[in-house]
Amino acid sequence: MKEIDALIEGLGLEKRLTLEDIPNIDLYMDQVTQLFENIYSESKRDPEDKILTKTMINNYSKAKLLFPIKNKKYSKEHLLMISFIYQLKGGLSINDIKAVLDKMNAKFEQDQGGLAEVYNGYLSLHDKNSAGFKENVKTIDNMVNQELDNINDNDQEYFRSLLLITTLVNQSNMYRKLAEKLVDELKEVDEG
Known part of the structure; x- marks a missing residue:
């Protein structure tokens, strides 16, 4: 077996989607999947695995895990929510993820904001x-x-x-x- 340090290094723990990684323009679905693939590709168990697919994003939308998309483009806030979903899906069911994110989706839809601040808090805790x-x-x-x-x-x-x-x-x-x-x-x- 490889040494533990080498195994941990291969996990790509430092890879995460930051606010700076997200362009200041809305993205089409293909651009969203490519962005996630570029950031998280090191963390794949098998090189053939997909980080995020169009089907996954469509399923997240249908399950109302995301607030509505406008003109087939995804805003910075959509990408933050997709990142939360990506992190949560490894340990929680879709229904549990919906329960966790419902209030944040509602706050954003009501223009109460706070998503970027919460996400930055998540990133800080991720590093720790x-x-x-x-x-x-x-x-x-x-x-x-x-x-x-x-x-x-x-x-x-x-x-x-x-x-x-x-x-x-x-x-x-x-x-x-x-x-x-x-x-x-x-x-x-x-x-x-």
């Missing part, structure tokens, strides 16, 4: 989370290596991989479950 993630994974790697001392088998590399994978998936599940609980609370507040 990435640094924390790297440290946490190194801690997990050290804990796994300690556990390997208790396993009497010649296939240590396999057991290291097994323990790392199960531990990382376990942590991922814990974070996802907590996020789902927060979505449920958000739904209760909106319904109440």
Whole structure:
């Protein structure tokens, strides 16, 4: 197995859509998909994977995850919402994403703004989370290596991989479950 640092480096954690990445003109769908492909291509598991497709964007629109598009062009605000969707879809269902983004969509449609500020807050937290993630994974790697001392088998590399994978998936599940609980609370507040 590659060293943990090399694996983490290959994740492309520093890649994210910033406000500066978005042109000051509205974009057609092909331009939107190309922008996302250019920014997030390093993070693909398989080179054939697509970051964002026309079908995905159409499905997001149909599910009302985005406020209405005008003249088949996507504004800077649409791209910020698509970026939120892109980040959330790895851990939440479409219905949960809709619950999370409904209020932001409504605020923007009512010209209450705030989307760029919230997105910048997300980017700041993303950078802090990435640094924390790297440290946490190194801690997990050290804990796994300690556990390997208790396993009497010649296939240590396999057991290291097994323990790392199960531990990382376990942590991922814990974070996802907590996020789902927060979505449920958000739904209760909106319904109440």
